[in-house]
Amino acid sequence: MKQGTIHSREDVVATGIVLISFRPGPVPDSALVDAVVQTGRQPVVVQPEDASANRFAAGAARIALIDARDAPDIMLAAAERLAPGVEAVGGALLVLSAPALAMRASDAGATHHCSDIAALSAGLALAARHVERMAGDRRGARDAEMAGGVGGWIERAIGHGRPCVVVMVSLSRLDLVNAAHGRPAGTMLLRAIDSRIRAAAAEVFGEATITARLSGSNFVVAGMGGAGEAAAIAAALEGALARPVLAAGSPVLLGTRLGLARSEMGDDAAALLRRASEALAEAKASDGAVLRVAHPQGVAPLDVLGVDLHHAIERGEIDVLFQPQVEIATGRIVGVEALARWYHPTLGPLGAEPLFAAAERADLGIALSDHIQRISLARATRWPQALDGVRLSINLTAADIARAGFAEMFLKRVDASGFPRGRLTVEITETGMIENLDAAAALLAHLRGAGCRVAIDDFGTGYSSLAYLKALPLDYLKIDRAITQDIEGSPRDRVVVRGVIAMAQSLGLAVIAEGVETSAQLALLAAEGCNYYQGFLRAGALGEAQLVAIMESE
Known part of the structure; x- marks a missing residue:
């Protein structure tokens, strides 16, 4: 886009900032345009006569910049015309004029004032934060309105003695769709998703359901039913949202997280919605689980799960x-991590965290680990040709490593499955304390000598990171998701990530970043030299059919 020219209204959608110049001449001050561009924004220039409230409100821009250094009176009149449109969309109106005019500009409706070009970068940053804050307030108000309608429906259902199920739905990667195809394509995609959600709800609950889209890519579903309907709606939504959606004619696979809650005795709508929201938050913070189910109030979940786990393995609920x-360099899928899932008959799918916590409570950790290793290897051995060459990563627990003769036992299990040792990586979690590092080092060295590779998982979350790096023979270092997601934070956060990657590289280790969910995170990790990533930016935890479909599409 050329600087200093007048552009069409369509350009406003892509840039988000409108520059109205009252300086003499056909184009604005080039120094001013350069100063805006240096902040990472490309201004769309409009003539003063086109700067009306209605036209601004109808566009996608959220920041209006008025250059009034040479025409203060006209500037004030323009600010008064623009202010209603700016306020209507939660935007910011930044005026560039003499310091003495700051109060008059504010009275005319300006939200921010800047006295010279040197201060423009800071002024635009403040204006952008104002827009973000207003957007959050507006989303919150809309969420409250929509959730309020769902809440009223739930209150009436509970009042008639009917059990209810609530599912909160959150989608990710929509920013990539908007960036690649434009916001209109993203809007059409959300409409298609909304239709799928409504169809799934109608299939499970019939007419006894209500759905609503909240802000952005968040939805809520409520329906009348018990445990059977809860399991059915979870499966229906997972299946409906796992299928690609067309955006501008191209298939797009969005990331999905679900939080589910069932009504209990004494529940009201607010309590039920709150527990579903908390379950959704747990799903977003999980190791890749699509669904989290809220536990009943006042029940110790691990005690319940510990009892159920005794029969779960024999019933085939663990998968x-x-x-x-x-x-990162090629965008190719080169490996997969096997993640345990417990398909609980009443609570729905549970991820590795509650599963292994329950196993520890029930003293079933070793039995559970053995079971997961066996089925992971058995599945990988039967992979079709599309997955030839893909590495498999299996998690080992601290209890595994402490077992006498575990290395030989594990290698016999691998060989019996038929899966090649050379394509196998064993991951040890840094949060699972290894009491005898010398014995662990010898065991892992044995596995490496037999052809396997070794990774340290969740690096940066425990207290023994450096000791592990010094003592254990490793091939990969996996950065914990909490550290990965901090890379978009402050400069100090990026220094931490940079230091971890540099330390790993100096030790000859490849780096895998976990929990990558945005293109900005990936770009920053790539710039720091990270080698691989996993996370919802590409895909969550997939069944074999979904994995094969992705690989075949590549």
Whole structure:
């Protein structure tokens, strides 16, 4: 886009900032345009006569910049015309004029004032934060309105003695769709998703349901029913949202997180919605689980799960999914991590965290680990040709490593499955304390000598990171998701990530970043030299059919 020219209204959608110049001449001050561009924004220039409240409100821009250094009176009149439109969309009106005019500009409706070009970068940053804050307030108000309608429906259902199920739905990667195809394509995609959600709800609950879209890519579903309907709506939504959606003619796979809650005795709508929201928050913070189910109030979940786990393995409720590991340089899926899932008959799918916590409570950790290793290897051995060459990562627990003769036992299990040792990586979690590092080092060295590779998982979350790096023979270092997601934070956060990657590289280790969910995170990680990533930016934990479909599409 050329600087200093007048552009069409369509350009406003892509840039988000309108520059109205009252300086003499056909184009604005080039120094001013350069100063705006240096902040990472490309201004769309409009003539003063086109700067009306209605036209601004109808566009997608959220920041109006008025250059009034040479025409203060006209500037004030323009600010008064623009202010209603800016306020209507929660935007910011920044005026560039002499310091003495700051109060008059504010009275005319300006939200921010800047006295010279040197201060423009800070002024635009403040204006952008104002827009973000207003957007959050407006989203919150809309969420409250929509959730209020759902809440009223739930209150009436509970008042008639009917059990209810609530599912909160959150989608990710919509920013990539908007960036690649434009916001209109993103809007059409959300409409298609809304239709799928409504169809799934109608299939499970019939007419006894209500759905609503909250802000952005968040939805809520409520329906009348018990445990059977809860399991059915979870499965229906997972299936409906796992299928690609067309955006501008191209298939797009969005990331999905679900939080589910069932009504209990004494529940009201607010309590039920709150527990579903908390379950959704747990899903977003999980190791890749699509669904989290809220536990009943006042029940110790691990005690309940510990009892149920005794029979879960024999009933075939414990299974595995696979999360892709992507090579940053090429964008290719080069490996997958096997992630345990417990398909609980009443609570729905549970991820590795509650599963292993329950196993520890029930003293079933070793039995559970053995089971997951066996089924992971058995599934990988039967992979079709599309997955040839893909590495498999299996998690080992601290209890595994402490077992006498575990290395030989594990290698026999691998060989019996038929899966090649050379394509196998064992991951040890840094949060699971290894009491005898010398014995662990010898065991892992044995596995490496037999052809396997070794990764340290969740790096940066425990207290023994450096000791592990010094003592254990490793091939990969996996950065914990909490550290990965901090890379978009402050400069100090980026220094921490940079230091971890540099330390790993100096030790000859490849780096895998976990929990990558945005293109900005990936770009920053790539700039720091990270080798691989896994996370919802590419895909969550997938069944074999979904994994094969992704690989075949590549």
